[in-house]
Amino acid sequence: MLQQVAAHHTAVSELDVRLFYHLYGERFRTSERRQIRHILITLNPDYPENTRAAALARIEHARDTLAGRPQHFAGLARRLSECPTAMEGGRLGPVVRGQIYPQLNQALFHLREGEISGVLESELGFHLLLCE
Numbered sequence: 237m238l239q240q241v242a243a244h245h246t247a248v249s250e251l252d253v254r255l256f257y258h259l260y261g262e263r264f265r266t267s268e269r270r271q272i273r274h275i276l277i278t279l280n281p282d283y284p285e286n287t288r289a290a291a292l293a294r295i296e297h298a299r300d301t302l303a304g305r306p307q308h309f310a311g312l313a314r315r316l317s318e319c320p321t322a323m324e325g326g327r328l329g330p331v332v333r334g335q336i337y338p339q340l341n342q343a344l345f346h347l348r349e350g351e352i353s354g355v356l357e358s359e360l361g362f363h364l365l366l367c368e
Contacts, residue, residue: 268333270344271368273309273326276319278361286318286361295355295362302364306350309366318361326366340365 257264277295280286285294298316302309310325317326328336333345337358347353347367356363 269330272328272331273366275313275317275326275364278318291362302352306352306366
């Protein structure tokens with residue numbers, strides 16, 4: 237069917253292709269993105285387990301538990317994370333540069349595949365990121 241439809245159109249030359257790409261090159265570029273999971277421990281002084289000291293101790297314990305074992309990240313996220321994404325093993329999905337908090341963004345785009353960040357802090361609380 238496609239051959240029949242295309243048979244009635246003028247052939248496109250190599251020059252036409254190069255010219256189109258030169259004029260509309262931005263259409264062919266995509267932002268850098270990462271597939272990530274995260275664990276969030278929130279800060280809330282109204283709850284003893286979410287005071288700054290307690291939350292930091294919890295996220296550091298999670299980091300130590302995961303040391304060298306990124307395959308356990310999703311399970312730990314389900315148990316510990318205080319983000320709704322915990323139900324999905326902490327999966328945030330594809331994230332483009334600049335889409336998340338700056339301090340998380342900076343760390344994320346320096347991670348290699350399978351690498352877990354150090355403890356990161358945002359206005360929500362403390363995070364660990366896994367770059368998938």
